[in-house]
Amino acid sequence: MASHIVGYPRMGPKRELKFALESFWDGKSSAEDLKKVAADLRASIWKQMADAGIKYIPSNTFSYYDQVLDATATLGAVPPRYGWTGGEIGFDTYFSMARGNASVPAMEMTKWFDTNYHFIVPELGPEVKFTYASHKAVEEYKEAKALGVETVPVLVGPVSYLLLSKPAKGVEKTFSLLSLLPKVLAIYKEVIADLKAAGATWIQFDEPTLVLDLEAHKLQAFTDAYAELAPALSGLNVLVETYFADIPAETYKTLTSLNGVTAYGFDLVRGTQTIDLIKSGFPSGKYLFAGVVDGRNIWANDLAGSLSTLQALEGIVGKDKLVVSTSCSLLHTAVDLVNETKLDDEIKSWLAFAAQKVVEVNALAHALAGNKNEAFFAANAAAQASRKTSPRVTNEAVQKAAAALKGSDHRRATNVSARLDAQQKKLNLPILPTTTIGSFPQTPELRRVRREFKAGKISEEEYVTSIKEEIRKVVELQEELDIDVLVHGEPERNDMVEYFGEQLSGFAFTVNGWVQSYGSRCVKPPIIYGDVSRPKPMTVFWSSAAQSMTKRPMKGMLTGPVTILNWSFVRNDQPRSETTYQIALAIKDEVEDLEKAGINVIQIDEAALREGLPLRKSEQAHYLDWAVHSFRITNVGVQDTTQIHTHMCYSNFNDIIHSIIDMDADVITIENSRSDEKLLSVFREGVKYGAGIGPGVYDIHSPRIPPTEEIADRINKMLAVLEKNILWVNPDCGLKTRKYTEVKPALTNMVAAAKLIRNELAK
Numbered sequence: 020m021a022s023h024i025v026g027y028p029r030m031g032p033k034r035e036l037k038f039a040l041e042s043f044w045d046g047k048s049s050a051e052d053l054k055k056v057a058a059d060l061r062a063s064i065w066k067q068m069a070d071a072g073i074k075y076i077p078s079n080t081f082s083y084y085d086q087v088l089d090a091t092a093t094l095g096a097v098p099p100r101y102g103w104t105g106g107e108i109g110f111d112t113y114f115s116m117a118r119g120n121a122s123v124p125a126m127e128m129t130k131w132f133d134t135n136y137h138f139i140v141p142e143l144g145p146e147v148k149f150t151y152a153s154h155k156a157v158e159e160y161k162e163a164k165a166l167g168v169e170t171v172p173v174l175v176g177p178v179s180y181l182l183l184s185k186p187a188k189g190v191e192k193t194f195s196l197l198s199l200l201p202k203v204l205a206i207y208k209e210v211i212a213d214l215k216a217a218g219a220t221w222i223q224f225d226e227p228t229l230v231l232d233l234e235a236h237k238l239q240a241f242t243d244a245y246a247e248l249a250p251a252l253s254g255l256n257v258l259v260e261t262y263f264a265d266i267p268a269e270t271y272k273t274l275t276s277l278n279g280v281t282a283y284g285f286d287l288v289r290g291t292q293t294i295d296l297i298k299s300g301f302p303s304g305k306y307l308f309a310g311v312v313d314g315r316n317i318w319a320n321d322l323a324g325s326l327s328t329l330q331a332l333e334g335i336v337g338k339d340k341l342v343v344s345t346s347c348s349l350l351h352t353a354v355d356l357v358n359e360t361k362l363d364d365e366i367k368s369w370l371a372f373a374a375q376k377v378v379e380v381n382a383l384a385h386a387l388a389g390n391k392n393e394a395f396f397a398a399n400a401a402a403q404a405s406r407k408t409s410p411r412v413t414n415e416a417v418q419k420a421a422a423a424l425k426g427s428d429h430r431r432a433t434n435v436s437a438r439l440d441a442q443q444k445k446l447n448l449p450i451l452p453t454t455t456i457g458s459f460p461q462t463p464e465l466r467r468v469r470r471e472f473k474a475g476k477i478s479e480e481e482y483v484t485s486i487k488e489e490i491r492k493v494v495e496l497q498e499e500l501d502i503d504v505l506v507h508g509e510p511e512r513n514d515m516v517e518y519f520g521e522q523l524s525g526f527a528f529t530v531n532g533w534v535q536s537y538g539s540r541c542v543k544p545p546i547i548y549g550d551v552s553r554p555k556p557m558t559v560f561w562s563s564a565a566q567s568m569t570k571r572p573m574k575g576m577l578t579g580p581v582t583i584l585n586w587s588f589v590r591n592d593q594p595r596s597e598t599t600y601q602i603a604l605a606i607k608d609e610v611e612d613l614e615k616a617g618i619n620v621i622q623i624d625e626a627a628l629r630e631g632l633p634l635r636k637s638e639q640a641h642y643l644d645w646a647v648h649s650f651r652i653t654n655v656g657v658q659d660t661t662q663i664h665t666h667m668c669y670s671n672f673n674d675i676i677h678s679i680i681d682m683d684a685d686v687i688t689i690e691n692s693r694s695d696e697k698l699l700s701v702f703r704e705g706v707k708y709g710a711g712i713g714p715g716v717y718d719i720h721s722p723r724i725p726p727t728e729e730i731a732d733r734i735n736k737m738l739a740v741l742e743k744n745i746l747w748v749n750p751d752c753g754l755k756t757r758k759y760t761e762v763k764p765a766l767t768n769m770v771a772a773a774k775l776i777r778n779e780l781a782k
Contacts, residue, residue, distance in 0.1 A: 020341065020388035022380045023075035023308050024068060025225075025260055025284065026173065026348025028373050029082060030535050031060050032355050040083065040539040043110075044118075050110055057081065061159065065168040067374065072381045075258075075308075077223065078163050078170035079156040080348065083110075084117045084538050085131075086225075087138040087183060090175040091116065094206050095152030098126065098142050098187060108152045117538060119721035127185070128537060128720060130630050132227060132263050134315070134351055135544075135586055137537035141180065144190035149202045157213040164218065172214050176226035176259065177203050177248075178240050183228065197240045204244060208251045215255060223258040223284075229274055230264040230290070232636050238273045249279030258308060260284035262347035263315075264634040265292040275302050282306035287328065288313045288346040294328070298335060307336045310346035312379050317352055317532070317546060317588045319371040320379045322386070322399045329387050343384040349373040353532035353544075365409065366527050366548060368402040406548075407592070414524070414550035421600040428648060429655040430683060435710045438685055439745075441659040445619060446572050450780060451734065451748050451773045452503040454713070456666055456688055457515070457576045457622065458753035459493045459508035460762055469513060486511050487564055494568045500766050501774075504572045504620055507565035509755070513543075515578045515624065516586040520545030522557040523605055526587075537720075540756060546588045547598060553605035556612045563616045575618040579665065580606055580649045585627035595631075596645040603652040610654050614661050622664035623653055625682070626752075629672055643678045650682045662686060668715075668752045673701045676708075686711030690751040692718045692725075692733060702740035712741060715751030716769060722757070724764045730772035743780060748773040 030036045039056035042048040061081050068076045082089050092113055097103040100123045103112045117139055119125035127140040156172050163170045181196045181203065214222060226241070245259075257280045266274065266285065271293070274283060285293045287310050301307060309332055311325040333341050355374040359367065371379060382395050406412070431438070468489075472482040493508035512518035520526040526545045533541040558575060566573040580602035589595060606623065613621050628646055633639050654663045665682060668690040672679060679687065691698045691714035698714050716733045717725040730748075737746055748769060754762050 020338070020343065020384040021074040022072065022384040023171075023284075023342050023344040024073055024077060024349065024377060024380065025223075025262065025310070025314060025345045026077050026080035026350050027064050027068070028350050028352070028354050028535065029060065029080075030354070030533060030541055031063075032358055032531060034533050034541055036060060036083075037533075037539040037541055044114070044539075053083075053110075057083070058162070061162065062166055065163050065166060065170065068377055069168050071377045072384075073377060075221065075342065075344075076163075076168060076170045077173045078159045079173045080350075081159065083113065085136075085138045086173075086175055087141065087180070088113070088117055089153065089155060090180050091139070091141045092153035093151065093155065093174075093210065094180075094203060095150035096141055096143060096147055097152075105150070106152070107154065119718070119723045121723060124718060124723055125721045133630055133632060133634055134263075135534075135536055135542065135627065135630060136351060138183070141184035142187035143181070143184045143196055143199060144187040144194060145198075147187075147199065147202075149199075149206050151206050151209045154213065156210055157217050160214060160219055161217050169220075171221040171223050171258065172219055173223040173225060173260075174207070174210065176224040177207050178237075178244050179226045179228040181240075182237065197237070200240060200244055201247070204247050207248060211248070211251045211255070219255065221256045221258060222252070223260055225260050225262075227260075227262055229259075229261045229270050230266055230286075230634055232267060233270060238270060241273055241277060245277040245279055252279040256281045256306075258282040258284055258306070260308065262286040262310065263289055265290040266296065267635075268296060271296045275305070280305075282308055282342070284308035284310060284344060286310045286346040289315070290346075294332070297332065301336050304340070305336070306340050306342055307332060308342045308344040310344045311383065312343075312345045312376050314345040314347035314349050314376070315351045316591060317370050317372055318591055319369055319375070319399060319402055320383075321403055322379065322383060322396050325383055326386050329383060333387065338387075341387070343380050343387065345376060345380060349376055351534060352376065353529060353534055355531075358531040359529050361530050362527060365405060365411075366546070368398075369406045369548070370546070372532070412549040412590075412592075414552060417550040417552050417601055417604075420604055421597060424600050424604075424652060429651045431651075431655055431657070431659075433659050435683060435685060438659045438662075439711065442619075442662045442685065445660045446504075446662065448503055448572075450743055450777055451746055453748045453770050453773050454502060454504040454574070454688070455497075455506055455750060455766070456753045457506050457509055457574070457624070458512070458755035459496075459506070459510075460757055460759050461510075461513075461755045462759075465489055465510050466513075469511070486561070490561070490565050491568055494565060494573075496763070498569060498571065500763075500770050502571075502766065502770060504574060505565075505569055506574050506576060507561060509576060509753075511561055515753075516583050517543055517545055519557060519578050519583060520547075520587065522555070523551050523553055523602070525549040525551040525601075542586065544587050547584075547590050549590070551598065551601040551605055553608050557609055559609075559612050559616050562613055562618050566618060572620045573618065574664065575610075575613040575621040577606055577609060577613075577621065577623045577653075579623045579625040579628070580653060581631060581646045582625050582627040585631040596649075599645065599649045600652070603649040606653040607656065611656055614657050619660065620662045620664060621654070621657070622666060623650065623684075624666045625650055626666055626668045628667060629675055632675065643675060647678050647681050650684075664688065664711075666752075672698060676701050676706055680708060680710070684710060686713065686747060688713035688747060688749050689715065691715040692751050699736060699740050708741070709745065711745050711747055713747030713749040716748055716772070717750055717765060719750045719752045719754055719757060722761050724761060725768060727768040727771045727775065730769055731775050734772060734776045738776070
């Protein structure tokens, strides 16, 4: 029985690629140094899968930034502002598109479906001249072959590529991106021809947009595209891979009727209803790649349950046509549980990272073929039973408190307009108040202090002294820059979710459980294994210390319950809503303690609220109901004079604007500049927003420093659709990934722009 992996983490078990990228970007190493690290990682990944017995091993899933940007490079779809003049696309152009450079901004970045991974959004229009400009797919296939490993080259599918794109600046928003399909397919034919010539026998097209609710003309585009590609694909086995949700019934019919396609990959973890479609009819002679091993979470597979599912599918598609697979790329999980030396044995027995999931896939394939590893299955069954019965998972008091929430919608007693009036009397802020989102640069010295404290090399007193000194520097800098509402810079936090998880019960932590978010940015999601509660205050000490250093308002900085949920590896033994309500109660306790400590502005970040929105429309209203309710629970008990902020970033918010309003925050800061200010369009279309709002005025994920005039222009565009008395001025997101040499001039220009517009308004 055959086995398959959709994709694999790129960063390496110790984040080797992250450090190589940052060294290259900082000019400390060469392009050849970076390529060498990448080649070593690829070789290691291919060898690992080959040694584990995986038959269908992916290639071209490795990326220096993200796979959609790789597809843009392959197609030569480089926006003119980057000055590319043709030829093979090199690092300069590639990373300029991803990160911007000194003279031009980066392309838009947004979330990859409902994950915390990001991709660079292609900018297309009728004038784009597509050309085969990156031979990465065939080069990596040949590279693996030279190492003795036969692989399945993976390409972002042509239709999904276009559906994930946007009209370039200056192109009519009504422009049909699918009208570019013939031009795009011409390049795909060249890539396919190269792969065939190199000896490839399989090609995998990732078409994840097939799980969305697609209109008829979009479904037709898939039929047209694969009919056009069929002659070029002749002689190859072609897998179309989908993931992250169920396939709609009409889409299933379209997919399983595509010309030239010999195999279909389905996510049977998040798409359990797809099994019913397969049972109702599967095309004879075709392969089913059954994604039964979860590629998005870290829980050990229920091998007995998966084997039962596979046996049922085997009766439908035939023994020789069933392939055991992951539900999606393992990019979304941590790399290897072997590297975790500090997890206790019980919790560790419940987990499987990417390396362990490869073993699970192969074990299921062998069991299906009649070669079941009885000892492996028995150990797995014991771990499943341990997790279900462990007393550390359940806290009856927490469950009772969460259950009691369901009788109220938890709204503050006074409307937002009256609250803003009360807050202004207390805070006395100018028109267009300036603030930042929370974090300031995480310097090497700061990371060293945290690392040494965790390792026991410095005392708690030394640690507190160092962190307070860092806070003092950040406060003094903001006062020097004349920012109105300050932050303490979060020097005590490596990560906004990990920090809170470390102080909440029901969470476990890894040492090397890193997951790529975008580019070189990695996060280490905590593991929610049990009921959640707050044993003691988490931020009050630091926020109080920071407020004591200034007379200006100091924001208390918290992460909201939905974001903690969506940026964690979440328990899968109860509804996600139940876990979120438990977290909301813990954050509510913290909010009220901050208020008692004299913190008058409290920011509860919900950066990932939109990210968790289900991909199918039929499931979205239910999610938004409990997600928004959870946020309101956190601050329902505060006084009118306490100003509640929230922050959201790097998603498309226009379609959930009414739910954002329903959160009833006093002020929302929201990403805007990198996405060409499309957020403002919702207000141009007549949506009325009465609370405070700060659409970001510059992109913090680029090293570029925006000039004052550019920021002032952005503020004026905002004032065209928003009232001046509700508008705030702030960056798109937190500043932790930037350097002080970038942050100081950028914030200087931001404050100058706000003052410039204030003066114009005063006249």
